[in-house]
Amino acid sequence: xxxxxxxxxxxxxxxxxxxxxxxxxxxxxxxxxxxxxxxxxxxxxxxxxxxxxxxxxxxxxxxxxxxxxxxxxxxxxxxxxxxxxxxxxxxxxxxxxxxxxxxxxxxxxxxxxxxxxxxxxxxxxxxxxxxxxxxxxxxxxxxxxxxxxxxxxxxxxxxxxxxxxx
Amino acid sequence: xxxxxxxxxxxxxxxxxxxxxxxxxxxxxxxxxxxxxxxxxxxxxxxxxxxxxxxxx
Numbered sequence: 001x002x003x004x005x006x007x008x009x010x011x012x013x014x015x016x017x018x019x020x021x022x023x024x025x026x027x028x029x030x031x032x033x034x035x036x037x038x039x040x041x042x043x044x045x046x047x048x049x050x051x052x053x054x055x056x057x058x059x060x061x062x063x064x065x066x067x068x069x070x071x072x073x074x075x076x077x078x079x080x081x082x083x084x085x086x087x088x089x090x091x092x093x094x095x096x097x098x099x100x101x102x103x104x105x106x107x108x109x110x111x112x113x114x115x116x117x118x119x120x121x122x123x124x125x126x127x128x129x130x131x132x133x134x135x136x137x138x139x140x141x142x143x144x145x146x147x148x149x150x151x152x153x154x155x156x157x158x159x160x161x162x163x164x165x166x
Numbered sequence: 167x168x169x170x171x172x173x174x175x176x177x178x179x180x181x182x183x184x185x186x187x188x189x190x191x192x193x194x195x196x197x198x199x200x201x202x203x204x205x206x207x208x209x210x211x212x213x214x215x216x217x218x219x220x221x222x223x
Contacts, residue, residue: 009214011207023211031194040179055187057194161176
């Protein structure tokens with residue numbers, strides 16, 4: 001029998017947006033993309049970091065409606081993450097969608113699977129923020145390696161992000 | 167002389183990230199519908215899933 005937490009196979013699609021694809025046992029098609037997003041951090045010239053926004057999308061869900069629970073999805077995303085991530089260089093930013101009011105739940109779930117998967121390596125570390133923009137609460141995470149040469153400064157910039165105008 | 171570009175503010179950057187995410191989610195659906203290379207990749211992955219499932223039975 002297939003291991004319930006075994007990652008699905010995935011494919012990398014060449015291109016500047018670093019796209020990975022996988023599909024589940026019931027053919028829900030996922031796309032995981034790492035979009036170059038260094039603009040903000042580049043303003044701090046002393047920070048040498050390549051920042052990417054990780055976006056997880058559903059390309060097709062034939063059954064429609066809410067996604068059924070699938071224990072193989074989180075390990076697959078984590079394996080993709082590890083395939084892309086270069087510890088000494090990359091910094092990943094992730095936003096949990098809150099337009100349907102479930103952002104907080106998604107943020108909690110994302111944190112849960114990150115810590116569950118990361119326990120195997122313990123090299124990566126995650127920082128969380130909530131940025132309030134008018135009536136929107138935006139749930140943000142930053143993931144980087146403890147070994148990144150500018151780790152402290154990058155975290156400092158991230159934790160202040162959006163507070164400058166206040 | 168060129169005027170230096172004003173650095174993007176934190177809140178502008180967060181809004182930019184939100185837009186990028188929304189666009190990426192639309193693009194994923196569009197690519198699946200219209201890009202034969204993407205469709206072929208998903209078909210291969212789907213086939214592998216079925217083979218792995220059959221092997222494990």
